Amino acid sequence: MRTLCASTLIGEFFVIAFAGLVAMKDDSLSMGTVWTVCGIAMLLSVLLCGMITRPGGVQLGWALQIALIASGFVVPIMFFLGAVFAGLWWASIHFGRKVDEAKAKWAAQAESSGSSA
Numbered sequence: 001m002r003t004l005c006a007s008t009l010i011g012e013f014f015v016i017a018f019a020g021l022v023a024m025k026d027d028s029l030s031m032g033t034v035w036t037v038c039g040i041a042m043l044l045s046v047l048l049c050g051m052i053t054r055p056g057g058v059q060l061g062w063a064l065q066i067a068l069i070a071s072g073f074v075v076p077i078m079f080f081l082g083a084v085f086a087g088l089w090w091a092s093i094h095f096g097r098k099v100d101e102a103k104a105k106w107a108a109q110a111e112s113s114g115s116s117a
Contacts, residue, residue, distance in 0.1 A: 001096025
């Protein structure tokens with residue numbers, strides 16, 4: 001699960017950076033505000049890569065997905081991109097857990113066949 005979720009978060013890092021570039025063109029937003037918000041979101045996406053397996057890591061990832069979708073009020077394309085990444089986040093968790101279960105099952109089978117020899 002960790003690898004799939006981290007891949008999604010790194011992709012989000014770049015999307016957030018590009019959304020910040022688009023948001024800078026809005027005259028009603030200051031550059032400092034845009035990059036403070038984007039910088040915090042980018043930092044959170046990188047830090048979450050290492051926190052996925054810890055308690056609350058997946059929930060923080062969902063909070064980031066919601067924030068990405070909500071950023072569509074500033075950069076409208078983010079409604080779409082946020083929804084795409086929320087779907088990728090769900091898939092990363094869902095299929096990542098299945099892969100982890102299969103690996104654990106395979107390791108248990110390998111250990112039991114190795115210890116019986």
